[in-house]
Amino acid sequence: MTVTIVGSQLGDEGKGGVVDLYGDEVDVVARYQGGDNAGHTVVFGEEEYKLSLVPSGAIRGKVGVLGNGCVVNPETLFAEIDGLRERGLDPDVRVAERAHVILPYHRVLDGIEETAKEDSDLDAGTTGRGIGPTYEDKIGRRGIRIGDLLDPDSLRTKLEYVVPQKRALAEDVFGATTDEAFDIGSLYEQYRRYGERLAEEEMTVNAGGFLTERIEAGENVMFEGAQGTSIDIDHGDYPYVTSSNPTAGYAATGTGVGPTVVGRGEVIGIVKAYLTRVGTGELPTELGSVEGQTPEDGGRPEMADLATEIRDEGGEYGTVTGRPRRVGWLDVPMIRHAARVSGFTGLAINHIDVLAGMDEVEVGHSYDLDGEEILTMPPTSKQWARCEVNYRRFDGWPEADWEAVAAEGYDAIPENARTYLEYISDELDTPIYAVGVGPGREQTVIVETPFA
Ligand code: GDP
Ligand code: IMO
Ligand code: MG
DSSP states (O other): OOOOEESSSSOSHHHHHHHHTGGGOOOOEOOOOOOOOOEEEEEEEEEEEEEEEEOOOGGGOOEEEEEETTOOOOOHHHHHHHHHHTTOOOOOOEEEESSSSOOHHHHHHHHHHHHGGGGOOOOOOOOOOSSSHHHHHHHHOOBBBHHHHHHHHHHHEEEEHHHHHHHIIIIIIIOOOOOGGGOOHHHHHHHHHHHHHHHHTTTTEHHHHHHHHHHHTOOEEEEEOSSOOOGTTTTTTSSSOOOSSTHHHHHHHHTTOOOOHHHEEEEEEEEEESSSESSOOOTTBBOOOOOOOOOOGGGOGHHHHHHHHHHHHHHHHHHTTOOOEEEEEHHHHHHHHHHHHOSSSSSEEEEETTTTTTTTEEEEEEEEEEEHHHSSSSSSHHHHHOOEEEEEEOOOOOOHHHHHHHHHHHSOOOHHHHHHHHHHHHHTTTOOOEEESSSSSSSEEESOOTOO
């Protein structure tokens, strides 16, 4: 059986924690998209792990797979594996031969193009990890795949074709100066060596075949989504998005199992009880920006202090880049959209502890767009910017001994928080499987165990 974990908002909903929560019953955890732009946190006991490429199941000693839909920076991968080994873990990570490789020029071009876009406000505020340029090369059929690193002739041929184009793009189109990130000889040597290590450690696989064998043998496979629905390249706030599909359909395409395999399993939408965003783009329920926002921006600057409180209480700083996350109230049209796109069968709602102690908690229930009330996100960022939010207010709930609440179960959650949770579940017509009441494994209320 399979369980797919999908971010329902803008990333950082606590996906890594949920993968870890259910990880005990899992045999294999596979990532199906994205790369080292992700930052997934697993906390148990005194230990905290931040992972960007190694699937979160590694913390429980489970096999990890980076599927063909991922873009892999071997430097990050090996650094992360070495770091985990230093902490006493022994991560078993397999990488699809079909996965694409992030090269140094992709990272350079990511930065160059973001800067070029700034004047037109088209920059997405990327993580600078070269994600977009690598997916561009994949679609343009000029990418270098993990399989090529194991085949030096093929690596050389492809570098000789693509690197002069990249250098010309950087120098002639963007007027940048280039360095050894664009040097065929040194790239060849460095990436051939990564190939040797991948081969020595027997890390490469035909992901679809590997996963199918495990599923047919009765093992449990989890698909770990990165990022979130509203930064999906197709279903998100384009162009302020990432360059892959975090939504559940891609769990099939990005690993090589059939959509029916994914569809026969569970698809759990991860919801943060409020909203955060790193990077640019609209955020209709935003509580005042990091710098303090004016009413002309459509923000509610009087809420800026509250945003700071939530940011500090929730530790809302980017896992990968350290940037302060923008904060907003839960946007229900956004998560209705996510539930439909991915077909959620269950919800994990996190961070209700962060909202504890407030008099009132608000949610954006619907939008008014051009005189009409709408219940889901519109398709363009311009339309989204014109949306006026219809808020609903919920009575706040008190602080609690959250670990005790988690141990006791759902009914121990303060009543007003349960009212809030049940509103979300009703609006999405999806049952609650888990409620996060703190960052740790022991601070989660388990309602359903999907593999049972
Ligand atoms: P991911 O990218 O979706 O895996 O999420 P991140 O790890 O980037 O960000 C989530 C942050 O919130 C991490 O620091 C988690 O440890 C933390 N976290 C997860 N669930 C909860 C929760 O229910 N309450 C609190 N207070 N923190 C949580
Ligand atoms: P996890 O898996 C939050 C955002 C970036 C930027 C946009 C494009 O931890 O939830 P990219 O580098 O992907 O080209 O940047 O997407 N972004 C994320 N935001 N969580 C993430 O991952 C993100 N990965 C990318 O901030 O706005
Ligand atoms: Mg994250």
